[in-house]
Amino acid sequence: MTNKIAIGLGLMIAFALILDYALQDWEGSIFVAQKLADLIEWMAFWR
Template identity: 55%
Template sequence: MTDRIALFLGALVAALLIADYALFDWANTLFLARKMLVLIEWLAFWR
């Protein structure tokens, strides 16, 4: 991965987080965080 691609992806993630905060009051980020926690717990069970 080049520096240019990494910077673009970082800026994209930052922009999406800012948009989620401004438009939806962290609703989407919180939803994804909860689903990620469930996935991690499920994977830990099968380890």
């Protein structure tokens, strides 16, 4: 991954978080965080 790609991805993620805050008051980010926590718990079961 080049620096240009890394900066571009970082800016896109930051822009998506800003939009989520402005338009949905963190609802999308909270949903994704909860699903990630469920995935981590499910993966720990298989360890």
